[in-house]
Amino acid sequence: MEFKPFSKKQSLALRWWSMPGLGSYDAVICDGAVRSGKTLCMSLGFVLWASACFDGASFAVCGKTITALRRNLVSPLLQTLRSLGFDCKEKVSANYADISMAGTVSNRFYFFGGKDEGSAALIQGMTLSGVLLDEVALMPRSFVEQAIARCSVTGSRLWFNCNPEHPAHWFYREWICKKDEKNALYLHFTMDDNPALSSEVRRRYERLYSGVFYERFVLGKWTQTGGLVYPMFSREKCVGSPPEQCSEYCISCDYGTVNPSSFGLWGRYGEVWYRLREYYYDARKAGLSRTDEEHYRELCALADDVPVRKVIIDPSAASMIACIERHGRFRVIRADNRVLTGIQRVSEALSSGKIIISPECADTIREFSLYCWDEGAKGDCPKKENDHAMDDIRYFVMSELAEKNSSFFAASARRRKE
Numbered sequence: 001m002e003f004k005p006f007s008k009k010q011s012l013a014l015r016w017w018s019m020p021g022l023g024s025y026d027a028v029i030c031d032g033a034v035r036s037g038k039t040l041c042m043s044l045g046f047v048l049w050a051s052a053c054f055d056g057a058s059f060a061v062c063g064k065t066i067t068a069l070r071r072n073l074v075s076p077l078l079q080t081l082r083s084l085g086f087d088c089k090e091k092v093s094a095n096y097a098d099i100s101m102a103g104t105v106s107n108r109f110y111f112f113g114g115k116d117e118g119s120a121a122l123i124q125g126m127t128l129s130g131v132l133l134d135e136v137a138l139m140p141r142s143f144v145e146q147a148i149a150r151c152s153v154t155g156s157r158l159w160f161n162c163n164p165e166h167p168a169h170w171f172y173r174e175w176i177c178k179k180d181e182k183n184a185l186y187l188h189f190t191m192d193d194n195p196a197l198s199s200e201v202r203r204r205y206e207r208l209y210s211g212v213f214y215e216r217f218v219l220g221k222w223t224q225t226g227g228l229v230y231p232m233f234s235r236e237k238c239v240g241s242p243p244e245q246c247s248e249y250c251i252s253c254d255y256g257t258v259n260p261s262s263f264g265l266w267g268r269y270g271e272v273w274y275r276l277r278e279y280y281y282d283a284r285k286a287g288l289s290r291t292d293e294e295h296y297r298e299l300c301a302l303a304d305d306v307p308v309r310k311v312i313i314d315p316s317a318a319s320m321i322a323c324i325e326r327h328g329r330f331r332v333i334r335a336d337n338r339v340l341t342g343i344q345r346v347s348e349a350l351s352s353g354k355i356i357i358s359p360e361c362a363d364t365i366r367e368f369s370l371y372c373w374d375e376g377a378k379g380d381c382p383k384k385e386n387d388h389a390m391d392d393i394r395y396f397v398m399s400e401l402a403e404k405n406s407s408f409f410a411a412s413a414r415r416r417k418e
Contacts, residue, residue: 009193010037014045016185017157018052025185027158029175031137032189032220034163035197035205039134042161043077046132047086047109051101053155057129058108062147064138065113066095073134074111114143129153137162137171144171158184164222168378172222190220208351212373212380213344225373225380229343229390232351233368240356242267242274249276249308251299252335252396254388255317258283261295262363262388265302266396273401274356277302280363280389292323300329312399314391335395340380342394349397364389 006014013030016022030038043061050059063069078088078097087100100106112123114133120142128150136144148158160175167173179186191202206218210232215223232238246267254262260282264275279298283289290298299311308330313321315334324332336342349355357364370386382390 004196006041007037007193007195009187009189010041012185012187013038013041015048016187017045017049022185025157025183027160027175027182027184028187029160029179029184030187030189031160031162031164031176031222032193033191034217035194035201036189036191036220037194037196038161038189039073040076040080042159043073043132043134044080046130046159047077047081047099049157050107050109050130051086051099051105054107054129054153055105056107057153058110058127060110060112060123060126060128060131060147060150062112062114062123062131062133062139062143064135065115066111067113069111069113069134112147114139114147116140117142119143120146123147123150126150127152129156130159132159132161134161135163136160137165137169141170160184164216164220166224166378166380167222168224169222176222188220191218208348210347210351213347224375226375227372228369229371229373229382230347230350230368232347235365237353238350238355238357238368239359239365240274242276242356242358243269246274246276246306249303249306250396250400251303251308251311251330252392252400253299253311253313253317253320254392254395255295255314255320256283256388257289260284260388261290262392263299263302264361264364264389264392264396265306265308266400267306272354272356273396274358275361275364275393276358278361278364278389292320295320296323296327299324303330310400312395314395333399336398337395338398339382339394342398343382345401346390346394346397349401354401355393355397361389364393 016028030042032038061069061073063073078090081088081099088097090097095111097109098106099109113119117140123146131147131151133139133144133147151158162171175182175184176186191197209217212223212225215221246269248268250266252264252266260280263279265277267274267276279302281290310331310333311324312333312335315337321332324330367386367389371390372383374381374383
C-alpha cells in the first residue's frame with residue numbers, strides 16, 4: 001500500500017504519543033471536516049502506540065455500530081497494518097482481532113458498537129489499556145463514560161475522533177471545551193490537512209453541502225442549527241417539469257388524522273427521481289377529517305394507472321398501513337424515520353440534483369420555503385411546522401433513493417465518518 005506524505009496535522013494524530021512535549025497527554029481529540037484524513041491516521045496511531053507500549057494487553061475500538069465500524073475503520077486499518085508487516089488475526093464472530101508486531105509483541109483489540117443507552121453493558125467489567133472512540137459524538141454519553149472507566153491500566157490513554165455536531169452537545173462541552181482540564185491534546189482538522197485530497201474533489205464536496213452541513217462537514221465547526229432546513233432549495237435548481245414517462249414509480253406517505261397528510265408520487269428517469277404530483281390534505285383547514293379509507297382512495301387516485309412498485313410510509317401510521325395492506329394493491333414499506341440523517345440525505349440529494357420537484361407540487365414547494373430549525377432547542381431539531389411534505393420526502397429518500405443510489409450514499413456516509 002502506498003502512502004502520500006502525511007500533513008503536519010495527520011502526523012500529529014499518528015505519533016503525538018512519542019513526541020517530546022506531547023507524550024504526557026492522557027487523551028487526544030481529533031475533530032473537524034470530512035475527508036481530512038482523521039480516521040486512518042488516528043486508528044493507525046492507536047495501534048502503533050499500543051504495540052510500542054504494551055504486550056499482552058486488551059484495547060477497545062468503538063464505533064456507532066459494529067457494521068459501520070468494520071466498514072469505515074477496521075477493514076482499512078487491518079489492510080494497512082498487514083501492508084506494514086503486522087500480523088492481524090481477526091475473529092469476526094467474537095468481534096476482536098489479535099495484532100502482532102515483529103512476531104513478538106501481541107495485543108488484543110475488541111470491537112464495540114455504541115448505538116444506544118443499553119450498549120454500555122457490552123463493555124462493562126472489562127479492563128483495558130486504551131480505547132479508541134470513532135464517531136464519539138454519535139454515541140450515548142453512558143457508553144462513552146463506561147468505556148473510559150474501563151481504562152484503568154497504568155499508561156492507558158483515550159483516543160477520540162468525530163465530526164462536529166451542535167455546540168450544546170455533551171462531548172463538545174465536557175471534552176473539547178475542557179480539554180486542558182482533561183489533559184487532552186486537541187487537533188482540529190480541515191480538508192487542507194489531507195494532502196491526498198485533490199482541489200477538484202474538495203470543490204465537489206463544497207458544492208454538495210450547504211447551510212449547517214456545510215458549516216460542520218466542510219468548515220469543521222460545531223455550529224448551531226438555524227434558519228431554513230434546506231437553504232439549498234431553489235425553484236431554479238430544484239423545480240422542473242417531469243418527463244412524460246418514467247422507468248419506475250413509487251409513493252411516499254406522511255399520514256395524519258388532525259395534522260395534514262402528504263402523499264407524493266415519484267418517478268425515476270435515468271438517475272433522477274421526479275416528484276410528479278402530490279396529495280396534500282389539511283383537516284384543520286378543510287374543517288373535516290378523513291377516514292383511512294378516504295385517504296386510501298386518494299392514494300389510488302394519485303397512483304392512477306401507473307405501475308407503482310411500493311408505498312413508503314411512516315412506520316407509526318399503523319391504521320393506514322393496515323388499510324393499504326388489507327386492499328392488497330400496493331406493497332408497503334415502513335420508512336426509515338431517522339430525522340437528522342434523513343435531512344442530511346435529502347440535502348445531498350437536492351444539492352446533487354438526484355431529486356426534482358414538479359411545479360404541480362405546490363404544497364411541497366411552499367413547505368421547502370418555510371421548513372426551519374428550532375433555534376430554541378438544545379440539539380438539532382426542526383420545528384414541527386410545515387413539515388408534512390418534508391417528512392414524506394425524507395421517507396422516500398431514506399428508503400428508496402438510498403437503495404437505488406447505494407454507492408452515492410455509501411460514499412457520503414464514509415465522508416461523514418472520516
